[in-house]
Amino acid sequence: MATELTPHRAYLGDNRRLIIGRALAAAAAGALPVPLVEDWLSSRIARGTIRKIADSRSVDLDEEAVRAVADGPERPPEWAEIAGGTIAYRLIARTWRKLVIAYLAVRRAQAATRHFLVGTLFDHYCARLHVGMGLDGPRAAELRAVIDQAIARTPGGLGRRIFRRGVLGAARASVATPLRLADTVTGGMVRRLLTRGDEVEAEQLVDDAIQRQLRSKKSFLARSAAAVELQLAAEGNPYIERLLETFENLWRARAPQPS
Numbered sequence: 001m002a003t004e005l006t007p008h009r010a011y012l013g014d015n016r017r018l019i020i021g022r023a024l025a026a027a028a029a030g031a032l033p034v035p036l037v038e039d040w041l042s043s044r045i046a047r048g049t050i051r052k053i054a055d056s057r058s059v060d061l062d063e064e065a066v067r068a069v070a071d072g073p074e075r076p077p078e079w080a081e082i083a084g085g086t087i088a089y090r091l092i093a094r095t096w097r098k099l100v101i102a103y104l105a106v107r108r109a110q111a112a113t114r115h116f117l118v119g120t121l122f123d124h125y126c127a128r129l130h131v132g133m134g135l136d137g138p139r140a141a142e143l144r145a146v147i148d149q150a151i152a153r154t155p156g157g158l159g160r161r162i163f164r165r166g167v168l169g170a171a172r173a174s175v176a177t178p179l180r181l182a183d184t185v186t187g188g189m190v191r192r193l194l195t196r197g198d199e200v201e202a203e204q205l206v207d208d209a210i211q212r213q214l215r216s217k218k219s220f221l222a223r224s225a226a227a228v229e230l231q232l233a234a235e236g237n238p239y240i241e242r243l244l245e246t247f248e249n250l251w252r253a254r255a256p257q258p259s
């Protein structure tokens with residue numbers, strides 16, 4: 001929906017629903033009370049978001065660049081590290097899980113907001129600032145550093161309440177949706193693929209499930225993404241404009257254009 005954006009930012013409407021929906025999915029994955037697994041899932045969903053944005057803007061990325069933009073300076077755990085301990089395959093009691101999800105709601109809302117901001121700034125970079133053929137690892141790491149710096153330096157924010165309801169609902173509904181985040185990781189298809197060492201196919205399975213959810217207008221994830229998008233439009237959010245300006249100034253100041 002581009003109508004709520006100022007005319008010169010209308011291009012950001014192209015991927016906004018996708019970025020919001022996948023930010024909610026990544027945050028819901030992060031709410032799973034399965035140590036380390038939630039970080040693995042959240043990271044892979046974020047990487048898929050970066051790939052899809054870059055593809056929509058015809059910007060070539062290698063895998064090092066995808067990881068640098070999506071993960072930032074903190075490296076998430078690899079599946080081989082997680083599989084070394086049996087705790088990764090255990091779900092805690094249902095009643096305790098509900099308490100954990102409620103407790104993590106605020107933190108996950110913050111994570112969803114950050115996923116959205118990183119995705120929006122990367123989309124803006126691809127659409128307006130990128131030059132050259134592609135984006136390699138070192139340049140992508142520099143880009144992510146500027147993105148983080150812009151977020152840190154821009155006063156104000158979106159407000160946790162915008163994403164909180166969607167994150168909490170997505171986390172509670174995740175087992176019932178095609179994502180089957182808890183079930184597949186602990187005893188279903190994703191774990192079987194990972195056990196065989198086929199991490200790429202496992203990532204694709206999760207990614208395809210998210211995309212099916214977003215394409216289905218009746219799915220919880222699609223409805224949540226639409227609700228967040230409408231709320232962003234209703235509130236106007238001048239913060240986004242300030243954030244984009246800060247990011248542009250920082251990027252142009254420290255990143256000379258290649259000849």
